[in-house]
Amino acid sequence: MANEDLTFLPPGVSREDFASALRAFRAIVGEDFAFADIDRLAPYSKVMLPEPSARHRPAGAVAPENVEQVQAVVKVAERYGIPLWTISTGKNLGYGDAAPATPGQVVLDLKRMNRIVEVDETLGYALVEPGVTYMQLKQYLEANNIPLWISFPSSGPLAGPMGNTLDRGVGYNRYGQHFENFCGLEVVLADGSLLRTGMGGVENSREWNVYRWGYGPWLDGIFSQSNYGVVTKIGIWLMRKPQKSFGFLCGWDDDEGMGRGIDAVRELHLNKVVENGVLGHTMYAVAQTYRRDEIYTGPGAMPRARVKEVCNNMGLGIWGYISTLYGTEEQIEVNLNIARKAMLATGGQFMDESQPEIFKTPFHHWNLNMTNEPTLTEFTIYNYKGGGGSSWLAPVVRCEGSEAIKQFNLMHGVLDEYGFDYIGGFLIGGRHAEQLTDILYDRNDAEETERARQCYLAMIAALHGAGYGIYRTSTSFMAEVADTYGPAQRRINHRLKQALDPKGILAPGKSGITI
Template sequence: MTNQVGGLTGALAEWRALLGDRRVSDEVDAAVRYGANAIGATRRIPAALRPGTREEVQELVRVAARWRVPLYPVSTGRNWGYGAANPVVDGCVVVDLSGMDRVVEFDRELGLVTVEPGVTQGGLAEFLEREGLPFLVPVHGGGPGCSLLGNAMERGYGITPHADHFGALTTLEAVLPDGSMYHGALASLGGGLVDRAFKWGVGPYLDGIFSQGGYGIVTRATFALAPVPEHLEVFFFTVPAEEGLERAVLAVREVQRRLPGLVGSTNLMNARRMLSMVAPYPSDRVPAGQTMPRELVASLAGGLQIGAWTGLGAIYGTRRTAAAARGAVKEALRGVASRSVFLSSTEASWASRVAGWLPEALRPREARYVGLLQGALQILGGRPSNVALRLAYWRGGRLPEGNTPLDPARDGCGILWYAPLVPLLPDRVRTYVGGVEATCLEHGIEPLITLTSLSDRCFDSTVPVLYDPADAAMADRARACYRALFEGGRAEGFVPYRAGIDSMGWYTGSGGPSWALAARIKRAVDPHGIIAPGRYVPTEVAGGGGEGGGT
């Protein structure tokens, strides 16, 4: 790497003069603040910087360029399951942008919000509520403390109408590795408003290189928000037996195809994944080093009336269009689902309706379900919630007391996200599910599978490889399982849409013209590898450093 000790010392002196001592961390403080993660990675972070303005970012980048010290920008650094705030390679100074947390502009007629990197889901929700603005936060399972912009930089997604978060980003500005600014071409031509209203600009589409690519530090971005619908209705359905999966896939495809814009993404979750949300892990009934035996899964799921697969989706529309959509969803689910329930957010008796839906045997446990379903309704209704984040604590970690926000990295959880794309074809889904189950079971890791429809063509599946970091043998099995999932999936054509810091090299080292071009662009824009070396770009041609990180 380029950051010789002398370079770092000189740069630190200039950064302290620029930001003051309190906004510069030395190596010890940086390790405490930014080193924790839930994937078992270790990185040497020589320092950290906390700028408050775009101009400070420009200046600190110029210092880094002068002294050849690589930087790693994070918005809120809650990239849990992928490495949290840790850089891809050793020796990068973390640039924490969470203090830049202004909602810069809101166009209430067009539903466009321009935010700095530190604006979180929770922060935007408060802003919308305070200002009385009828728009949905593009929420996801990471919870209220995650940055909108940071999530979009990883091309993350949720299940609200604007599920694809980079898709909802219309324009951005970034500080380039020499400290100069990047803006879209429409803005440079005087079309500031159309630049915010229209995603693709004019000329080469360059905003894209800043997501999953270390070409600059994004200091601002505009997002199109979905309006609060007149009517929101959440639906759940149960696919009783494993053989029903293929037909459920066809039903999801039908719903996505027939009701675009009315039905958001639909989730299909297997029984173990559902159990992870509604029941504690039955450690005392699982032999050491193994997973829940099939009979145990069957009896726990049976007792809770959980089928082989559970579907979850939402209808957004007017009362009339929602009623028509409900009919179409029910029709698609005929013969597929043994039970389904449609719940509107406006129903005051919502919780009691859920309770009514639950079978008699479940009533004592209904509170847990109601909490889960209410959390799902909250997320689907564009309000940030911690409900999905609790998953990270199922096999390890300590849930914090009281109102302390959840933080899987700080709380000692172990989670590696495997998130491959799977075509929305029944036989491909069956092959995929079979492969994941076999691989996980072989490694003594619970196969927790979700399939989220990104369109009527493609699912993204998310499999949290959960483990207890305090159990070294389990942690080893989890890492081996993660690698085997990647390789096994790749052999079948299922490739993740996103990579963690320890697995980035599996992608960028795989060869091919796309990575070669990414590296050439990197070399041209950032010849000294100042911004996020190794992030989705092969490291050996762009700034040095070890492939896939310094562990």
Template sequence: MIMLDPARLEQALTRFEAIVGAQYVWREEEARHGYKDAMAPRDPMSYAPRGAVAPTSVEEVQAIVRVAGELGVALWPTSRGKNFGYGGAAPHLSDVVMLDLVRMNRILEVNVEMGYAVVEPGVGFDDLYNHLVDNNIPLWMSAPAHTWGSVLGNALERGVGYTPYGEHASKVCGLEIVTGTGELLRTGMGALDGAKTWQLFPYGFGPSWDAALMQSNFGVATKMGLWLMPEPEHTLNLAMAFDRPEDLPLGVEALRPLKLDGTVQANPSFGNIIRNLAVRAPRSEYYQGEGPIPADVLEQARLKSGVGHWNFSIRLFGDKAVNTINAEKVKRAFAHLPYEFDVSEWHRGEPLKGSGSPTPTLGALGVVDWLGGPGGHLTFSPVSPFTGAEAWEQYTTIRAMYEEAGFDYYGGFTAGQRYLNHISMIVFNRNDEETMARANRLFSDLIDVAAARGWGEYRTHTLYYDQIARSYDYNNGALRRWNETVKDAVDPHGILAPGKMGIWPRRYREAQA
């Protein structure tokens, strides 16, 4: 592995100070503690960075990248660093300088007529939400479970929310990118100087690069166009709880036709009982023993808390008359199950709470307190076909591995249009070295078992980029070689996020060899 020369690092940091000001450059210990993984499954200092720089404009980003290329100092871009469970702000390796874009936090445009926003990397979901609400803008954003992360960063990592616009990556329309040589480009229609449709038509002319720049290290995104949803007249929510774990396949099969034909446009999530219990109280409130919580204890906790083994809701957005018709269709699809929907409605003009519009919250982070102590978690995120049989096989396989390793299974299946995102979390106490060691062994085993069964992960923790990249092994890793070819062409100095998603620049590959 390439080691960063201390003298060259100091030279780079000094030159960065001339670009952004000394107060926005951090060295060694300050940077290492400031950008370490807050929920690290290993020693967080082992992959903490060597320095950091925080620009406030695209011109400063360009200047920093040019200096880094000249000196061979690797940069690791981050927007807000709240990607917990996947590494947070921490880089893949320690010999880098963080390129912290949090000061680039301007909402550059919100177009009400066309329904889009243009944001910089430091804009959080809470920022965009407050901007829309405070200015009475009749547009809704989508957001993940907790809302302090970056709108741009989440979309480029293919994060998911729970409105009809919940597949965030699919709503990106136009990126501004600083390349590995410090050049500035715009994707799609933005490549036409003076284009009127940069945030309207997502493809442009020739190859389409928005998707290729997601989960990549091919450039630094400094602006992003994102489509927003017009505020609906009405939303109607149908919530259901399953008393038995084995009801999961029935629910999946009932939902799939409704997603395929567009009756349900949002992304319902089947969450298991522990996902529900963990945000209510720590594990010790339900069970004080060792190992996974026994089935009979879980059943008692379920009955006492009034929740299901699986809990989900289907929210319909749009005109009230249409929602009413579609709600009856949903009820018919689930009529063969021995449960009733709990129905609630929201009408435009009422307070947004309960509407389905994602209001700022950190409530989902309560899961990290499940075991007590300073908590942490690893998020395992394989994708499965949208069938009950596949969901059941994936659930039973992964749950068995969790329990064999001594962990409670915390998970759920979020419904895309033709796939399921199976999001599960290995929760641990960061003061317990033995538990963290088991968590890492389990995570590595999960990757291998899932890949052997044809279940690829769509996203992962910083530490596991290489293992998952290797699991995408068709034709002896042809896709990895393609990615490396592109990387070498667009980042000839090999300085942008080396190793991200398992994509290493040539100079690192040669050093490893």
């Protein structure tokens, strides 16, 4: 094929074996869907990470159309020792995109497998393939007048439920903890055999996507953030469209107010008054609105006094919590009164949908996300610095105000040291919160890119030293984050890999797991 490059090979694979594997892949998926052309591989090589793209260069790509083709491709890969890096939609922005963790892997692109297999309106679930996007599922539900809503992350119009759920991503409605709201996997193992987890193992079961556990050990978890199999179907639980939804916002102008807000929100969550929410730093909204050089041109990270001034100039405090209530008019009235009272007790500034100014705030797009309207508004943050550099960091913290402030100050301190602004906030899970933070930098600037890399490594070390774990990271730092979870977890992950994929062909390096 034109521009085919068989000089860049998978590790330990000869040119002859790679050529034979490509021919075998083409016989399975068709001539157009297995290739090593330099030009066609470009989308699989692009990264936003703080290191050269060459460290993530694939050797080829193969795109099967159905599970039978996936099984056949995996068998060929096992025969020739070809490493396969699996992607669904490949829109894992800021975490690695579609590129493999290590160079020389063949991207197993599942985007052609985009069937919505089943939607059950009565029990509120969908069974989907890897290539199904959130927008595709939303449009299907609307076209068929099915009154169900989906939960999606900030990349909702582009990404899909399988990839985000298996990476334990987070969304915004009452089903926003995505890994808590899936049920049943179909998995191709490294030897090409097929596994259906839980009730899926029972022939003709109608309970596969409604009861998670089945019988015996629950296996689904080992296929999350791992490289033990290729997931080809997933059951997703969907939210019933409520009779009504109603959003509110509360803001604070200091970190202590944010801490009081965290404590209030925790109690509202645990008592099921609210079921979702984002407590974001207003700099995240500033980054969606301005280029950095429009608001600060000095050296290093933006001083906190200037941060406060910029946030206040937008008519906001430095922190804002937004949530949406669901239910009947009577339910919402009761819960809104409870939430308003709790929020005002923190000293925060409260507003709700009865006040038009809430729709003018940069936080409003989260209300859209909470009411089944995907947007890409958040990704205007990539205009803040320019240059396409983004590395997300996602530590977990107890949902306690004092702990949230402590972790925020720790992370802010590292960012200050390396000259980067704090762009982030907390996604509230009830007993825990995830402090999602994006290090933004110019990848065209070699010095800044390397500084961003060192900043990320320093952040891992600082969080680990303080006893905080990172729950999700990019393909650049998987091994470093895995090390923070201790040798016992590394050993058991290694033993599972040896048992399920003894030749190590599935996504080498994923989550720091190797053979």
